[in-house]
Amino acid sequence: MAESDFAKVGYELRIDGKYYNALDIESFSLMMKAPSYCYKFYWLEAIVRLISEGVTETTFDAIIDEMICNAWYSVREFHIHLSGVQADGEVRDGLERAVLLLTNLSKLPANASKVEIKNAIREYNGELKPYKEQLTNMVPYRALAGFFHKCEESADWGSVRRLTEYIAKINREVVRLPYILGEESKLKKKVYFQDAWVEMMKDQTVAILGWIQYEKVKWLQNNNPEVPGLIYKLTPMDEKMRKLGHVRKLWEGILAVSEVRDVFTDEAIVSKQYDVDHFIPWSFVMNDELWNLMPMDSSLNSSKSNRLPKWNPFFDRFAKNQFVMYRLIHEKEGIRKLYEACYRDNLHSIWAGQELYRKGNSEEEFRNILQKNMQPVYDSARRQGYEVWSRG
Numbered sequence: 277m278a279e280s281d282f283a284k285v286g287y288e289l290r291i292d293g294k295y296y297n298a299l300d301i302e303s304f305s306l307m308m309k310a311p312s313y314c315y316k317f318y319w320l321e322a323i324v325r326l327i328s329e330g331v332t333e334t335t336f337d338a339i340i341d342e343m344i345c346n347a348w349y350s351v352r353e354f355h356i357h358l359s360g361v362q363a364d365g366e367v368r369d370g371l372e373r374a375v376l377l378l379t380n381l382s383k384l385p386a387n388a389s390k391v392e393i394k395n396a397i398r399e400y401n402g403e404l405k406p407y408k409e410q411l412t413n414m415v416p417y418r419a420l421a422g423f424f425h426k427c428e429e430s431a432d433w434g435s436v437r438r439l440t441e442y443i444a445k446i447n448r449e450v451v452r453l454p455y456i457l458g459e460e461s462k463l464k465k466k467v468y469f470q471d472a473w474v475e476m477m478k479d480q481t482v483a484i485l486g487w488i489q490y491e492k493v494k495w496l497q498n499n500n501p502e503v504p505g506l507i508y509k510l511t512p513m514d515e516k517m518r519k520l521g522h523v524r525k526l527w528e529g530i531l532a533v534s535e536v537r538d539v540f541t542d543e544a545i546v547s548k549q550y551d552v553d554h555f556i557p558w559s560f561v562m563n564d565e566l567w568n569l570m571p572m573d574s575s576l577n578s579s580k581s582n583r584l585p586k587w588n589p590f591f592d593r594f595a596k597n598q599f600v601m602y603r604l605i606h607e608k609e610g611i612r613k614l615y616e617a618c619y620r621d622n623l624h625s626i627w628a629g630q631e632l633y634r635k636g637n638s639e640e641e642f643r644n645i646l647q648k649n650m651q652p653v654y655d656s657a658r659r660q661g662y663e664v665w666s667r668g
Contacts, residue, residue: 278422293636299472299473299615303423303451305422306421306423307419307420307422307661308320308488311418312359313358313369313415314358314359314369314372314495314499315359315369315371315411316415316419317492317495318346318347318371318490319336319339319341319343319415319416319419319486320419320488321343321577322339322340322343323339323340323454323455323467324484324488325434325485326338326339327477328478328481331469332468332469332471332474333466334466334467334469335460335463335466335576336416336463336464336465336467337408337463337650340374340408340412340463341397343371343411344374344393344397345390345393347371347372347375348386348388348393349386349510349511350496350510351372351375351376352375352386353509353559353582354509354535354560355660355661356496356500356504357369357372357500357660357664358371358372358496358499359372359499360499360500363494370411371655372409374407374411375398376399377404377407377575378396378397378404379395381396381400381404382396382400383584399464408463409462409463410478411531412465413461416457416465416467417436417443420443420453420454423453424442426450427442427446427450435450438458439459440457441526443456444456444457446499447470452470452472452473453470454469454470454473455469455470455471455473456468456470457470463534466483466652469524479660491643492510493506493507493510496510500660503560503656503660504560504561504562504563504653505562508562509559509562512622518558518564519622520552520564520569520622521621522614522617522618522621522622523552523564523566523618524552525617526547526566526611526617526618527550527571527601527613528547528548529608529610529611529614530600530604530611531545532547532573533604533608534600536597537597538550538570538571538572539570539590539593539594540573540580540593540667541573541574541576541577541667542593543573545571545572550572550573550574550639551571551572551574551577552569552570552572553569553570553571553572553577553580554578555568555570555571555585555590555594556584556650556657557581557583557584557657557662559582560582560656564622565624565628566618566623566628567598567646567649567650568630569622570598571597579667581663581665582662583662583663583664584654584658584665585664585665585666586664586666587651589648589653591638591647593645593646595646596657597605598642599643602616602632602633602642625643626648632649
């Protein structure tokens, strides 16, 4: 067998006597080739997940519902654009538009469960129908195009009916396809998964989903060039990834020897009665770097959520608190040791170690270094669609 895309991403697809002669694995590896929009990845991912759950036939409607669920978290929590945006700022991708419409209709949170999302889809199916129908136009057919070179006849892309017949003919006379389609129209159109492909996909679910994830990340990173840590933004993250323990101890040490005022309320922070939070949301930066962390009123943390604080006046207040920390790091041996305990989890940015926290900065120099490095990240988050929050 010729080298496939599976091998390129480090997966070995086990081909034994059960499938080797029956399935065209090389053409299957072309299913992700040259997509025009991101929903081609979500289409195949939904099919593999449904097959892994024992589904052997379904409808366009059910597959698209699965696609919406799979895209929900990335679009809602991290503001990922699935296929970029147009010059006028409008979203290009139909799947992303469906997620955003469902968000507005249902008011579900970013961390809604799959059951909650599917219930909301059913409730607002009438409003979603035009968006879902648009997703059926070409992707179910183009996803199989990697197999079409096996047929001497060319596909007629201008007719859904003739495409359906063409796919059935290839499956019957040329090569067994992963799925064939029924005669129904639009969202009611049936999808029939072929037995040998079902067997292979069940055996290789992890490898195939890993391949799809790899190709999807490449696509999404290309369409979201300013987004850091994109690979971590496709599924809900484990809260245990947050590494704030040493930072909290550092601020506790600072509060024991100096007053620190809340960035948003301008009230004095009370020891052990505050949260450590990110100025630029964690959901965008995907790290717990010390230069982006602050003590803040616990009652405001949920209100701020993953929104960006208004730059003025909040950045100036944030920078003042950071300078209080910086000054004490170099004045108090005990504070210095608490700062050094943050090295492993919270001090990875080279510019912070070499410029921001080096000894000898004046307050103005410190503020300018912090602004020079934080504002571009803040502006990227704004362009990505993060809402600006003001305590009001």
